[in-house]
Amino acid sequence: MFHKIFQTLDTKLGFEEAKAHCDVPCGIYDPIVAQISALTVVRMMDLMAGLESEGVARDNSMSRYIAVKEEHAEKAKHEVRIIWGDYIKDQHVEAHPELTGVVHKVMQLGSKVRQTADREAGVAFVEAVNQFAEIFWATKNVKTKKAKAPYAPALETVYPDL
Amino acid sequence: MLKIIKITGESLSPKYQTGDYVLLATNIRPRRLRSGDVIVFQYEIYGQMIKRVERISPDSAQIFVTGTHPHSIDSATFGPISPTNLIGKVIWHIRKPR
Structure with missing residues (x-):
């Protein structure tokens, strides 16, 4: 009723x-x-x-794999930084206090997988990014599910369960 | 003094939404403000804005404001506001029927 009066005024x-x-x-x-x-x-x-070729062909392939590894490690860190900086607010951190540590872990592992070819570090990097994804969707009250990615390396991945 | 203002934008949603009205007390001194109060102030880029008080500096010279929406433009973006830009404090919220 009051709103109607104010609207008329x-x-x-x-x-x-x-x-x-x-x-x-x-x-x-x-x-x-x-x-x-x-x-x-x-x-x-x-x-x-798994690279089996030799000589220049091998060098060429290896260089390309390393370049793509570098690029995607940085891309993953960049994407997490964007969500962390532009989307995440105090109330999200209060509700998910582990979030700060998870983001830090993504940053550290993102550097480690660039510095090395350590597959264990790579898998840990995937897991940390998945943890971040799980929390992100929780802030939006969207349920998540875990499933193996339908392509190599077929690691378990968090998806929104829509 | 009192003033009636109409709200546009969603940064204080879901509590305050576009089309709501607020009644302001305009003779408010900054040191009387408390965290959680909703205020209207002038900001040179965005014009007249409505936000929630997050905190006030001990000398009452800076008012930090925040929204409740994740994309709110507030003191996290443009810093604290000066008391000279304060227009008033909300004393009555008239909600649009939801």
Whole structure:
């Protein structure tokens, strides 16, 4: 009832407005790019370990695998940083206090998989990014499920259960 | 003094939403503000804005504001606001029927 009265007054008097302003560049945030990038890192490690050719051909393939590993490790870190910096708010950290540690782990492992060809570190990197994804979807009240990625290296991956 | 303001935008959603009205007390001194109060202030880039008070500096010279929406533009983006830009404090919230 009060709102109706104010609305009528507004049409006659024209009240000033105050903006409850939001930054909505697109509102689209999704950790899947980081997850695919982390999986790509492990895939490159596997290709590097299985490389059988010799000579220049081998050097060429190895260089390419390493370059892709470098690129995707950094891409995964970049995507997590964007969500961490632009989407995550204090109330998310309060609700998920482990989040800060998970993001830090992603950053550290993201560096380790660039420095080495250690597959265990690569798998740990995938797991850390999945942990981040799980928390991200929890902040949106979206249930998640775990399933093996339908492509090599077929590691367990967190997906929104829509 | 009192002032009526209409809200646009969603940064204080779900509590405050576009189309709601608020009644402001405009003769508010910054040191009387408390964390959680909702205030209207002038910001040079965005114009007249409504946000929740997060905290006030001990000397009352800086008011830090926040929204409740994840994409809120607030003191995390533009820093604290000066008391000279304070327009008023919300004393009555008139909700649009949901």
